[in-house]
Amino acid sequence: xxxxxxxxxxxxxxxxxxxxxxxxxxxxxxxxxxxxxxxxxxxxxxxxxxxxxxxxxxxxxxxxxxxxxxxxxxxxxxxxxxxxxxxxxxxxxxxxxxxxxxxxxxxxxxxxxxxxxxxxxxxxxxxxxxxxxxxxxxxxxxxxxxxxxxxxxxxxxxxxxxxxxxxxxxxxxxxxxxxxxxxxxxxxxxxxxxxxxxxxxxxxxxxxxxxxxxxxxxxxxxxxxxxxxxxxxxxxxxxxxxxxxxx
Amino acid sequence: xxxxxxxxxxxxxxxxxxxxxxxxxxxxxxxxxxxxxxxxxxxxxxxxxxxxxxxxxxxxxxxxxxxxxxxxxxxxxxxxxxxxxxxxxxxxxxxxxxxxxxxxxxxxxxxxxxxxxxxxxxxxxxxxxxxxxxxxxxxxxxxxxxxxxxxxxxxxxxxxxxxxxxxxxxxxxxxxxxxxxxxxxxxxxxxxxxxxxxxxxxxxxxxxxxxxxxxxxxxxxxxxxxxxxxxxxxxxxxxxxxxxx
Numbered sequence: 322x323x324x325x326x327x328x329x330x331x332x333x334x335x336x337x338x339x340x341x342x343x344x345x346x347x348x349x350x351x352x353x354x355x356x357x358x359x360x361x362x363x364x365x366x367x368x369x370x371x372x373x374x375x376x377x378x379x380x381x382x383x384x385x386x387x388x389x390x391x392x393x394x395x396x397x398x399x400x401x402x403x404x405x406x407x408x409x410x411x412x413x414x415x416x417x418x419x420x421x422x423x424x425x426x427x428x429x430x431x432x433x434x435x436x437x438x439x440x441x442x443x444x445x446x447x448x449x450x451x452x453x454x455x456x457x458x459x460x461x462x463x464x465x466x467x468x469x470x471x472x473x474x475x476x477x478x479x480x481x482x483x484x485x486x487x488x489x490x491x492x493x494x495x496x497x498x499x500x501x502x503x504x505x506x507x508x509x510x511x512x513x514x515x516x517x518x519x520x521x522x523x524x525x526x527x528x529x530x531x532x533x534x535x536x537x538x539x540x541x542x543x544x545x546x547x548x549x550x551x552x553x554x555x556x557x558x559x560x561x562x563x564x565x566x567x568x
Numbered sequence: 569x570x571x572x573x574x575x576x577x578x579x580x581x582x583x584x585x586x587x588x589x590x591x592x593x594x595x596x597x598x599x600x601x602x603x604x605x606x607x608x609x610x611x612x613x614x615x616x617x618x619x620x621x622x623x624x625x626x627x628x629x630x631x632x633x634x635x636x637x638x639x640x641x642x643x644x645x646x647x648x649x650x651x652x653x654x655x656x657x658x659x660x661x662x663x664x665x666x667x668x669x670x671x672x673x674x675x676x677x678x679x680x681x682x683x684x685x686x687x688x689x690x691x692x693x694x695x696x697x698x699x700x701x702x703x704x705x706x707x708x709x710x711x712x713x714x715x716x717x718x719x720x721x722x723x724x725x726x727x728x729x730x731x732x733x734x735x736x737x738x739x740x741x742x743x744x745x746x747x748x749x750x751x752x753x754x755x756x757x758x759x760x761x762x763x764x765x766x767x768x769x770x771x772x773x774x775x776x777x778x779x780x781x782x783x784x785x786x787x788x789x790x791x792x793x794x795x796x797x798x799x800x801x802x803x804x805x806x807x808x809x810x811x812x813x
Binding site for chain 2: 347348351352355473474476477480481483484491492494495497498499500501502503504505506509510511512513514515516517518523540542549
């Protein structure tokens with residue numbers, strides 16, 4: 322093995338190890354740190370819901386953030402909980418001693434030095450799957466631009482989660498993808514054959530396939546396959562339809 | 569280090585999803601993260617048949633089309649193996665592989681070409697093709713970014729397909745991809761015109777495109793538009809002006 326191919330083999334192994342056993346917590350911790358660097362906040366954290374709907378703490382940029390995230394989950398109270406439940410962002414919320422919204426959470430956050438909170442929902446296909454939480458030690462609103470960036474950061478966390486979960490079902494999904502792609506190819510080939518034989522357009526050719534499938538209680542792909550394998554003559558396919566009287 | 573790069577990939581994806589066009593996000597990010605001139609993704613089905621999923625610019629689209637026409641090239645090779653493929657000097661090497669592909673790829677604007685298998689473990693989905701408009705090998709960090717990107721693509725494609733109605737391509741996947749099925753429609757038409765099998769019809773279409781130095785997708789479109797057909801009686805291709813080609 323040449324030096325170059327040995328290097329490539331090593332790279333492949335590393336990449337596979339990283340992404341196959343992709344440590345989502347690792348990724349989200351790095352991501353939390355980048356949030357703190359990217360916008361004007363002092364701590365970031367990510368919570369994710371389990372299939373059962375319970376929130377779990379995944380990652381944060383600092384220990385004090387971690388404590389507050391865990392506390393919110395345990396006491397079932399706090400901005401992140403509300404954000405997750407409602408699926409709506411909480412932005413520029415200033416924490417004060419007199420706060421009534423989160424009577425257990427707010428004093429603890431103030432004690433840790435935080436003065437304002439922002440929570441962005443992590444949404445995937447219409448569901449809220451978690452929340453990206455950003456805390457500041459100062460008061461005053463976040464820039465509009467920072468808010469846009471913050472939602473973008475929440476989207477990144479969502480992509481990371483999605484990538485991780487997909488790992489679990491690769492074999493099955495790939496099989497389904499292969500079948501779907503092959504079926505589509507066969508259907509397109511059959512359309513071409515019908516279009517040429519009958520002298521109609523592709524849409525009408527597709528209509529013929531569908532009608533035959535329906536009238537004979539067959540799957541669309543199966544009809545297409547029979548056309549393509551010449552088990553079903555195109556004349557047999559279209560003639561009965563042409564013969565039907567108009568309604 | 570690799571984790572940082574993975575997060576960088578995710579950030580680009582999120583950015584493209586927000587601000588970019590509705591499709592081709594995976595290719596665009598692949599080109600951007602590796603710093604190369606363009607990228608294309610192909611999916612493999614029925615063992616060997618390649619279907620182009622998306623490309624990041626017209627040159628990448630022409631290169632992918634060329635591989636489909638001649639049936640050889642970096643992406644074809646990468647799709648069928650466990651190993652990445654690399655040619656840093658497309659114009660000058662005396663490497664005998666890709667004879668039909670090589671000079672045409674240079675004419676289309678490629679100085680160097682690379683391709684990486686897109687898979688998850690043993691599950692092979694297709695390939696990621698990359699090109700540079702000048703000569704030059706990839707650096708180590710470009711290569712490791714490409715491997716990571718290929719892994720991300722594999723998962724993204726499956727994630728997009730996951731919500732499909734059973735037996736069909738997912739709407740999310742079709743929207744992200746630019747599948748061109750006209751080649752298969754055209755093959756169906758030619759199979760009837762020439763009394764050939766579909767396999768032979770596809771070969772005939774590809775050969776004709778190659779002979780004309782035309783894109784396979786353009787040639788297929790002409791067939792579907794009935795501007796070009798195969799005249800069985802005299803065994804030649806004819807076009808809408810009544811001339812042979």
